[in-house]
Amino acid sequence: MSDIPQERRVLTAIPGPKSVELQARRTAAVAAGVGSTLPVFTARAGGGIIEDVDGNRLIDFGSGIAVTSVGASAEAVVRRASAQLADFTHTCFMVTPYEGYVEVCERLAELTPGDHAKKSALFNSGAEAVENAVKIARAYTKRTAVVVFDHGYHGRTNLTMALTAKNMPYKQGFGPFAPEVYRVPVAYGYRWPTGPENAGAEASAQAIDEITKQIGAENVAAIIIEPVLGEGGFIEPAKGFLPAIARFAKDNGIVFVADEIQSGFCRTGQWFACEDEGIVPDLITTAKGIAGGLPLSAVTGRAEIMDAAHSGGLGGTYGGNPVACAGALGAIETMRELDLNARARRIEEVMKGRLEEMRAKLPNGAVIGDVRGRGAMIAIELVKPGTKDPDAAATAALAKACHAEGLLVLTCGTYGNVLRFLPPLVIGEDLLNEGLDILERAFATL
Structure with missing residues (x-):
């Protein structure tokens, strides 16, 4: 596996200057129809971390959309x-x-x-x-x-x-x-x-x-x-x-x-x-x-x-x-x-427990309409408080706040109001909890 330190590090704004420069090149050369969730250019990745060209290390709750379950540079x-x-x-x-x-x-x-x-x-x-x-x-x-x-x-x-x-x-x-x-x-x-x-x-x-x-x-x-x-x-x-x-x-x-x-x-x-x-x-x-x-x-x-x-x-x-x-x-x-089925079940236990706590104790916890999923395929559906009306704007704002703090999260859903969590199954529990801390702080500012 890559020897990237398994710790979050935010040295610059997200995206940083080198990513911004590469984004300008991308805009000139890559078809506009190919989107990106976060225009941060990767230098290396492994375990639960993505390191960008500016030296920032992001906690990865996306796994390249459920692809790098074994990590992005697994030894085998x-x-x-x-x-x-x-x-x-x-x-x-x-x-x-x-x-x-x-x-x-x-x-x-x-x-x-x-x-x-x-x-x-x-x-x-x-x-x-x-x-x-x-x-x-x-x-x-x-x-x-x-x-x-x-x-x-x-x-x-x-x-x-x-x-x-x-x-x-x-x-x-x-x-x-x-x-x-x-x-x-x-x-x-x-x-x-x-x-x-x-x-x-x-x-x-x-x-x-x-x-x-x-x-x-x-x-x-x-x-x-x-x-x-x-x-x-x-x-x-x-x-x-x-x-x-x-x-x-x-x-x-x-x-x-x-x-x-x-x-x-x-x-x-x-x-x-x-x-x-x-x-x-x-x-x-x-x-x-x-x-x-x-x-x-x-x-x-x-x-x-x-x-x-x-x-x-x-x-x-x-x-x-x-x-x-x-x-x-x-x-x-x-x-x-590594018995990654067991790892996925442990991720579910940690994530669902923390997400349910957030829903219960946040003053705006009503915006979390549903906590669902299995294993390391977990999501929260966000709604306007007191209703089941989808809140895509709040979902986008939460994702943006997480990205700024060095946590990569993805959205999905027919109504664009679901935050989905797909961490690599090899992520350390300390990184998993740190990512959830960032999410909790983002909710507090919503």
Whole structure:
């Protein structure tokens, strides 16, 4: 791992002068459509710290959007990727294959839920994995319709934009989108009209009724859902919802796809978030945390479904790049050796405890409408006091105040009113608590 001291240090304004200078160069050379949460340019990163070009050290509560779960310079990832880099960088698995790709697929078969025979195909990004899961499901079922859910996020390619719920910034101006995509309700407990205790049963019944009446179950190739909805606001579907949808899929010959791109690989305190209610998906898509920051994604699933696509129908020039595969094997090694599932559960214990305390004791604590999430995938939803009206302005102000003090936090949510916390699973508890201290001070000034 990088030898960066695991302590926050703020030497300049955030961003500092060197970052400001680099931002000017970026503005001139990089397309405006590529945004950044915080224009602080990274020099090195590791553990729970990002060090910028001005020498500031920020506490990392973002993990590159749940990617660097093992840290941004994990020893096993660097060691294995460096060794592979020295041997060869690319041959294209579709031209001459290599062992690393096969070994990653073997690890995925071991780690993903279910004891049935499984196979995988490797790609570059989460969106690519989801898109290929749709292709595989259509090839297997010989059907075309795809069902997704309110508040879901599945990517930025044309098909995955159609699957994604939120318009701005993901879809605005980029249509027309792929056809045969249908959206149904999800059990968003905090906002369910009759309360969270009813959300699981009522939302699943409503979703199944809409699928049956408006699409026809016999026309549906796949139902795709994030077991914890990421960009939509870290929404954990109310208990009972996922099992009901999975049962409906099984009863009707529909491929049930768990999109675990943000929630997978120990992030929620289990290898995969769908394990929480014993869900065994037909297909599971992974990316983000899989390879310690190197670009890699996968579709893993029942062997007979994965084999439905004809030879040559799946692939891509860079899919399962050998250096990325080596990184993935290093990341999985780290997760096992350090028991990062246990680390994630401890992070949840610390964060939820502190966040609930903040909600209880702050005079403006009413702005925290909901504290939710699992493992190291925790969020607070901010509302106008005394209501459930989303408060995106307060969310942005809090994030800005945290950034100024050297704490990197991210926002999300359909209404832009959710602060999400995705610390690396290897973060020290002292840094975790210091970050929460900064957040508490930010609330006091709100």
